[in-house]
């Protein structure tokens with residue numbers, strides 16, 4: 001199925017779902033990978049700048065590691081909503097293009113880094129053709145990000161599907177990436193993002209290990225994090241909304257207002273729906 005067709009179908013569903021959303025008390029965590037003017041699947045610097053301006057205007061923008069400090073009462077009474085900007089994997093353009101725009105807009109973000117990629121032990125872009133041959137950040141870049149107020153989180157060593165590894169291998173992925181990153185930046189790493197991040201990409205062993213080594217954990221379950229009491233929000237299973245190259249300005253605003261949150265239902269309960277749509281050849 002072509003990506004543009006998929007996006008069109010998702011827009012139609014968002015229009016229907018968008019009639020109902022109510023995100024008064026919510027934390028919207030955005031997930032980016034690459035901001036780049038030369039890669040067709042990357043968010044352009046111009047679009048990223050527009051998106052950051054919207055966030056600066058309408059949201060309190062925090063890092064993942066700040067979420068535990070939130071005051072429930074203050075947030076419930078506030079007119080502004082909360083957003084978090086995250087990046088996954090550790091592509092070099094995060095420092096080249098995204099960092100200057102984040103700084104310009106006064107936004108502090110969280111970067112989940114795959115340590116084996118940044119350490120040049122493996123090239124994860126072989127797995128993700130969207131970002132083929134993109135170079136990784138360096139240790140110096142990581143330090144520069146931290147010096148500019150950004151948070152570094154872990155994203156395993158090899159970007160493996162954790163549910164396919166045994167418990168010992170999973171623990172090694174978590175512990176080794178955390179240790180390498182802490183050595184690189186000279187700070188504690190408290191946040192983690194599951195590679196792939198959808199429900200079947202991790203299992204009960206993974207969640208136990210994450211609980212042991214990290215204070216916060218992000219999935220890619222696609223919805224806003226709604227709460228009536230922030231202290232009851234599960235910081236080890238935070239949902240995120242993916243932003244990518246095919247998002248128009250309208251798409252971005254609709255993703256922020258919750259219209260695309262129906263995607264979580266597709267991920268969690270209705271893999272069958274996508275399969276059926278494929279079978280019906282509606283989208284091909």
Ligand SMILES: [Zn+2]
Nearest residue numbers: 088089195196
């Ligand atoms: Zn990743």
